[in-house]
Structures are given as structure tokens and as C-alpha cells.
Amino acid sequence: MSIHTLLLSLxxxxxxxxxxxxxxxxxxxxxxxGTFVPAGIIMFAAGALIGAGxxxxxxxxxxxxxxxxxxxxxxYELGRRYQAQAxxxxxxxGHESVWLRxxxxxxxxxxxxxxxxxxxxxxxxxxxxVVGAARMDRAKFYPINAASALAxxxxxxxxxxxxxxxxxxxxxxxxxxAVILILLALLLWLIVRIARLMVExxxxxxxxxxxxxxxxxxxxxxxxxxxxxxxxxxxxxxFPTYAALALLFIGSVWLFCGVxxxxxxxxxxxxxxxxxxxxxxxxxxxxxxxxxxxxxxLNSRAVIFAIAAVVLVWLVFKRCWKSSAWWIVxxxxxxxxxxxxxxxxxxxxxxxxxxxxxxxxxxxxxxxxSLLIYAFVGWLLCRRQSLxxxxxxxxGVALWMALGALADLYLGRVWLSxxxxxWALGLAWLSVLAIAYTSWQVRDDVSPRTMTLMIxxxxxxxxxxxxxEPAQPHKASxxxxxxxxxxxxxxxxxxxxxxxxxxRTEIGGDEExxxxxxxxxxxxxxxxxxxxxxxQPAAEWAMRSALGWLLPRTPVGQLPxxxxxxxxxxxxxxxxxxxxxAPGSRLVLRLWRSHFKVRDANGKQPLWYGALYREKLYRPAxxxxxxxxxxxxxxxxxxxxxxxxxxxxxxSVGSDETLxxxxxxxxxxxxxxxxxxx
Numbered sequence: 001m002s003i004h005t006l007l008l009s010l011x012x013x014x015x016x017x018x019x020x021x022x023x024x025x026x027x028x029x030x031x032x033x034g035t036f037v038p039a040g041i042i043m044f045a046a047g048a049l050i051g052a053g054x055x056x057x058x059x060x061x062x063x064x065x066x067x068x069x070x071x072x073x074x075x076y077e078l079g080r081r082y083q084a085q086a087x088x089x090x091x092x093x094g095h096e097s098v099w100l101r102x103x104x105x106x107x108x109x110x111x112x113x114x115x116x117x118x119x120x121x122x123x124x125x126x127x128x129x130v131v132g133a134a135r136m137d138r139a140k141f142y143p144i145n146a147a148s149a150l151a152x153x154x155x156x157x158x159x160x161x162x163x164x165x166x167x168x169x170x171x172x173x174x175x176x177x178a179v180i181l182i183l184l185a186l187l188l189w190l191i192v193r194i195a196r197l198m199v200e201x202x203x204x205x206x207x208x209x210x211x212x213x214x215x216x217x218x219x220x221x222x223x224x225x226x227x228x229x230x231x232x233x234x235x236x237x238x239f240p241t242y243a244a245l246a247l248l249f250i251g252s253v254w255l256f257c258g259v260x261x262x263x264x265x266x267x268x269x270x271x272x273x274x275x276x277x278x279x280x281x282x283x284x285x286x287x288x289x290x291x292x293x294x295x296x297x298l299n300s301r302a303v304i305f306a307i308a309a310v311v312l313v314w315l316v317f318k319r320c321w322k323s324s325a326w327w328i329v330x331x332x333x334x335x336x337x338x339x340x341x342x343x344x345x346x347x348x349x350x351x352x353x354x355x356x357x358x359x360x361x362x363x364x365x366x367x368x369x370s371l372l373i374y375a376f377v378g379w380l381l382c383r384r385q386s387l388x389x390x391x392x393x394x395x396g397v398a399l400w401m402a403l404g405a406l407a408d409l410y411l412g413r414v415w416l417s418x419x420x421x422x423w424a425l426g427l428a429w430l431s432v433l434a435i436a437y438t439s440w441q442v443r444d445d446v447s448p449r450t451m452t453l454m455i456x457x458x459x460x461x462x463x464x465x466x467x468x469e470p471a472q473p474h475k476a477s478x479x480x481x482x483x484x485x486x487x488x489x490x491x492x493x494x495x496x497x498x499x500x501x502x503x504r505t506e507i508g509g510d511e512e513x514x515x516x517x518x519x520x521x522x523x524x525x526x527x528x529x530x531x532x533x534x535x536q537p538a539a540e541w542a543m544r545s546a547l548g549w550l551l552p553r554t555p556v557g558q559l560p561x562x563x564x565x566x567x568x569x570x571x572x573x574x575x576x577x578x579x580x581x582a583p584g585s586r587l588v589l590r591l592w593r594s595h596f597k598v599r600d601a602n603g604k605q606p607l608w609y610g611a612l613y614r615e616k617l618y619r620p621a622x623x624x625x626x627x628x629x630x631x632x633x634x635x636x637x638x639x640x641x642x643x644x645x646x647x648x649x650x651x652s653v654g655s656d657e658t659l660x661x662x663x664x665x666x667x668x669x670x671x672x673x674x675x676x677x678x
Contacts, residue, residue: 057161114405249427252431366408514660518607522606537579590610
């Protein structure tokens, strides 16, 4: 089942979607039950359906807010009704700490705890009950409850809207690309979950295991256990830090040795290198090229060095002399490490690889360099901060590193094995330097929130500078010059037109919509003829124009055309025409250049083939723009639209008894006259 079919089936059952959204928003605030309700995931999925145009946006947000108000109200009334029994019930079932945490949270924040609890998972399901048991006035509770729900619903649904719109745009280009986007989102979600589990569960478990081990050795061998406890004291404040860094060092060394073994033995990782590179090359499209090129530029050596300079200036300004010295050491190690590994070792890049030949990837110095800089910045920002802040910083750094790695892989600048090897070396050096930094007992106050804003500001300024540059077209490795075949115009009009593709071939090789239009002429002649008929060239893809899809008021004619591929290539010419009587839609004409040329009395001219599309634009919840693209297959419609003459409508009966139509525009066709049918 395609994504479009799934969305169509859901759009026919909107009340089912709304019922699930209401139930999830409502039960999330129920004591005990709310702990097991994945309301965040359900709200994200609802947002994705809104972004894809399957359900109404404002209605879904309203239902989610109503469910949240109702759920908190029920918990509040239960706490108010069973004031004495509520706390006893939790204590009797061994959850006294949960109840005490809720009481402490309410006591610290008062009425604001109702708002904070909406976004703070550990106390989400207990605060309304505690507030009710505390006999808060209804006149105070319900206005806060309603206001917090109105803020909670769009905040949890909006990310899903953006994702759903992105998936719809991706499917308009390629169904396979939409699947890749969904898998990428799942991967990012998995990274976030792993980071949270490591902080919340992994470190406490290591502490318990270490405490049990030292206690056992102390009991059996007192002297040795005493010396071991002096070195490894689970009760020391810095123990979780040392434990995490030691595990990180062991894991990074294990990863590096595993990658090295696979490279030397030519194990499956080497096959994964070439398979992943080939697969990503098949997904190249103009908007993704622009995005990945921008991400790659923001992770370039110069930008990272600029961030390092900003961090150093800030540390000196704050008089954090020890941290400044350590930062200089870290940057120096990163520069030397990247230079040693061969920062610009071009022969090892996938983009220069000849398919079928062996490749010998080396640890990527750029990956080690960027990881060491970004990760140590994250380390400075996390020192002696709250658990929530540390989890947020770790997640942000991990996501940014993953996005940069994806850009490197997509652009063919690094092998997967080289990336993993570079990361392994960077992590090993990070753990060593961080352990030394911690042992030095640095107590500098680096003002992490201000420093975070300065780093983000540096990236934002750099991104703004790059946003005005058009996306560089992707250059495939080892390009093979296209062989141009020539045929007389008479042969083409007779039966030569049947040698061109009858249908567009998807990235994965699947045949899609028919390609009924064939046109002989130079691109400037075609462009001039279409301009006179009211067409205009499609907007070029760049970061600035791509943002138009995320803005609901962008004029239809200024939106860049979503790329489509045929025979592994994007359309070389794309034109749009906005009809005055249909402001919410537009016509799109895509033309691919074939490997044929047609010869007549005036010489040889290239032969183009393509199709006409109608894009109907939707603006769900007036938050962004998505398009429903439909192929215009009726020959009489295509015949009338360009306004050309001397074209022929050809038809032939195939071996499977199906008709194939082709509208042929021969050399010298001009406007102002209707096409003739042959």
C-alpha cells in the first residue's frame, strides 16, 4: 500500500483519527494509566496526517486540546473527591516516591505546575491529582488547565505537521524517497531515546554494579578492596562521569578495531560501503542536493574553526582560564588528528570511485575533527548542569552530528566505514581529554546557556550567508558522455517516436505515468514559444525558494517545481502556468532531453520528451503548503494547452493491446495556431 493510498483511507475516516487523538490526550493525564499512553507519538502522528492533508488541522488541534482539558479535569476532580485516600493509595502500592515528587513539584511551582506538567513527563500524570487533593479552587484550576492545553496541543502536533508535509512533498517526487524520510525520522527518534536512556538509566545502573563489585572485593580481600575503592569510589560526585567516559573509551576502541578488521579482511562492511553509496546516488534530487550541500557547508572545517574561535573568545571573556587552556589543547588535537588522517585525501572519496573497482577507505579526518570539536563543546555545556539540560545538549549534538554524517554520505564525500573509523578515533580522544579535564577539577562557570546561544548564532549567520547561494548541481562520479543518435524527421514522425520512453521510470525502476509529449527544438526556442503561450520557467531550487513550501502565503508561481526522474535523470526543463480561474492550482510541464537528435533541412536539433501535470495546492491549518500532483494524460488537453501548430497526435497498438498516444511537435512549430491531428 502506497503512502497516498493510506492517507486516502484515513481521510475517509476522520472521526476515527479524532477519537484516537481525544482518547490519547485525555488518558495521558490519568494517574497510573497515563504513564503507559504514548500521547507524544500519537500527537506527532496526528500532525503528520494534518501535514499530509488527510485530516483537518484546526479541528484536530481543538480536539486534542479538549481531550487534554477533560483528562486533567477528571484527575483533578478525583483528587478533590478522594483527598485522603489518594495519597494512601499510591503509598500502599509502593509508589510513595512518585506521590512525593508530585507534591514537591506542586509546592515549588504552585499554579504554574499545571502548565509545566503538560511538558514534563515524570510528573505529567500525577500533578492534576495532587492539585485536586490540595483543594485548589476550581476558579483557579480550570482557566490554567484550559490555557495550558491550548499551548500543549499545537506544540506537540506542529512537528508532525512539518514532517507530514515533508513526506508528502517527498512522495510527490518519489515514493521511495518518502520511505527514506520516514526511516530517517525513526532513526533520529531512536537516537533521542538512546541518549535519554543512557542518561536516565545507564549511568545509575553502572553505579549500582560498581558499588556491588567494590563491596564484594572489600569483603573478600579487605586491603585490595580498600585500594580499589580509593581509585573507584561509587559515592564520589564525579564517579558517574568517569564511568561514562571509561565506557565511551572502551566502546570507541572496540568500534575502531572492528572497522579496521572489516576493512583489512574485506568483510561485509566493505560491501555495505558501495551498496549504501550506490543507493544514495539513486536518490539525488534538486531540493535534497540543496539541503545536504548546505548542511555540509555548515559542517565544513572553516565553520567549525569559527565556532571554536567564538568559544575561545567567550571563555577568555568569562576569565575561564583553565577551560580556555583545555579548549586550545582540544582544538590542537583535532587539527593534528585530521591532518594526520588526511583531511582532503581525494582518492579515497566515494565520488571518485569507479563502480566495480576495489576501494580502501581510511578513517575520515573530517569526521574525527568535527566530532571532537562539537562533542567537547557539548561537554563544556553539560558540566554541573541539570539532568534535563544535559539530555537536551547531548541530544542536540548527536542529532547535528548525525545530520552532518548523512550529508557527507549523501554527497559521496566519505565511505560509511571511513566515517565510523573517524568517529571512533574522535570519541576515543574525547573520552581521554574529558577524563583529564575532570581530574584537573576545573570549576569554571562558562555560562552554558549564553554560550549555546552564541554557537547557534554563529551557525545561523553562516547559514544566512549560504542561503543566498543557489544549490550546486550534483556531479556524478565518472560521468559517461551521452551518445547522441540521429534520425530524419520523417522517420521520427513515422515510427521513430516509439523508441523514446513510453512511461516515466521511477528511481527504483518502477514505471509510472505516461510521457506523451515529444518536442524537437533547442531549449531557448522551446522556452520562447512557451513564454508566448503564458508559461514561465519554474523557480530555481535554492534554500530561499525551498522555504516557500513551508510558508502558506507564497505565490503559486514562485514555488519551485518538485523534481521527478526519468531514466535516472531529473527533467532538464520545467515550466509552470497559473490559471486565473484556478488560483489554488497550477500546470507544470516537465521535459527530459533524450539521446536522439532529429535532422531536417535546417540541421540537427535535440529531441525532448515529457508530460503535463496539474498541481493542486493545499495549505493545512494555514501553516505550510503541500501539493497533490496529478498527471494530465488526455491527449486533447495536452494538445490544446501549449498553443502550438504542426503537431501530430500519433497512436499505436502495443503487444498487450493497449494504446500509446504521443503528441509530436516537429521542428519549426510556432504558436497562435491549433495543433493538427494526424
